[in-house]
Amino acid sequence: MKFIDKLKDIEKIAIKEISDSSNAEELENAKVRYLGRKGVVTDAIKGIKNVPKKDKPEAGMFINKLKQKITVLLEVREKDFRSKETTVFENNDITLPGIKRELGHSHPLVKTTQEIIEIFGKMGFKAVESPEIETEYYNFEALNIPKNHPSRETFHTFYIENGNLLRSQTSTSQIRVMEKEKPPIQVIHAGKVYRPDAVDASHSFMFYQIEGFMVDKGIQFSDLKGVLERFAKEYFGDNVKMRFRPHFFPFTEPSAEVDISCFICQGKGCRVCSHKGWLEVLGSGMINPRVFEFVKIDPSVYTGFAFGMGVDRLCMLKYGIDDIRLLYENDVRFLKQF
Numbered sequence: 001m002k003f004i005d006k007l008k009d010i011e012k013i014a015i016k017e018i019s020d021s022s023n024a025e026e027l028e029n030a031k032v033r034y035l036g037r038k039g040v041v042t043d044a045i046k047g048i049k050n051v052p053k054k055d056k057p058e059a060g061m062f063i064n065k066l067k068q069k070i071t072v073l074l075e076v077r078e079k080d081f082r083s084k085e086t087t088v089f090e091n092n093d094i095t096l097p098g099i100k101r102e103l104g105h106s107h108p109l110v111k112t113t114q115e116i117i118e119i120f121g122k123m124g125f126k127a128v129e130s131p132e133i134e135t136e137y138y139n140f141e142a143l144n145i146p147k148n149h150p151s152r153e154t155f156h157t158f159y160i161e162n163g164n165l166l167r168s169q170t171s172t173s174q175i176r177v178m179e180k181e182k183p184p185i186q187v188i189h190a191g192k193v194y195r196p197d198a199v200d201a202s203h204s205f206m207f208y209q210i211e212g213f214m215v216d217k218g219i220q221f222s223d224l225k226g227v228l229e230r231f232a233k234e235y236f237g238d239n240v241k242m243r244f245r246p247h248f249f250p251f252t253e254p255s256a257e258v259d260i261s262c263f264i265c266q267g268k269g270c271r272v273c274s275h276k277g278w279l280e281v282l283g284s285g286m287i288n289p290r291v292f293e294f295v296k297i298d299p300s301v302y303t304g305f306a307f308g309m310g311v312d313r314l315c316m317l318k319y320g321i322d323d324i325r326l327l328y329e330n331d332v333r334f335l336k337q338f
Contacts, residue, residue: 130189
């Protein structure tokens with residue numbers, strides 16, 4: 001193929017590529033490809049030295065015209081793109097307010113957890129963490145839960161490989177903290193727990209708990225009552241009343257479930273409190289001496305109390321949520337309300 005024919009092919013391809021460019025970036029790429037320092041036209045100019053002497057004048061003139069044609073075409077296309085950008089800009093009223101970018105915010109469960117931890121933090125409780133994957137020792141044995149206890153059955157606990165399990169309660173933090181620290185101890189712990197419950201309006205296979213406990217010399221049940229009464233008034237309001245009902249937990253003795261007066265009906269009875277006037281909110285008690293023995297704390301010298309509460313339930317009570325599933329469905333219409 002003659003040199004002049006190669007130039008004509010370059011001309012056709014260049015004109016088509018520049019004409020077909022759809023934006024300024026593509027046009028700039030074409031400009032570099034043909035007129036750049038290492039571009040196609042630049043290489044053609046360098047190649048004239050290899051053209052026969054009699055054909056050089058014609059080839060030189062063609063290259064000059066080709067370079068001019070490409071340059072003009074690039075300028076025209078560039079003006080076209082600028083014109084379109086100007087038109088788009090002119091059709092926008094820059095005096096109008098900008099589009100507001102929505103900011104995220106804390107999930108109601110996160111807000112509830114943070115508020116509870118902050119309340120107990122004011123009373124001197126230190127926040128800690130513990131593993132969600134546990135052993136039977138920490139989840140049951142060291143908490144004085146016998147091997148034949150129903151809570152250790154597979155329909156109450158998620159067992160996984162290597163004899164481990166997903167913790168079914170945050171009470172495991174008691175053992176882990178008391179193994180490492182010596183009294184006085186004052187700890188609050190929040191986290192996820194797992195139980196193979198059927199999901200309905202009040203149950204979920206995963207939910208949040210908060211565990212708190214205090215160990216020192218001379219700790220009494222009255223100290224537990226004082227701490228929980230302070231919490232209830234901070235969280236539910238000064239007018240809330242509290243009552244303790246005898247109960248049984250393997251890791252506390254004596255044990256009690258704690259109710260508060262229904263803040264919806266002021267104790268008169270309504271749908272929320274099942275017309276009883278009271279709402280169950282947490283379990284509590286004095287730490288069982290057997291638990292102290294597992295962590296090598298002398299129960300004849302030290303005593304302590306512990307309590308546990310469901311974050312989901314407290315969140316639902318405070319915000320008037322009647323279905324726990326709403327907390328986990330990530331429906332933005334629901335979450336925007338908080």
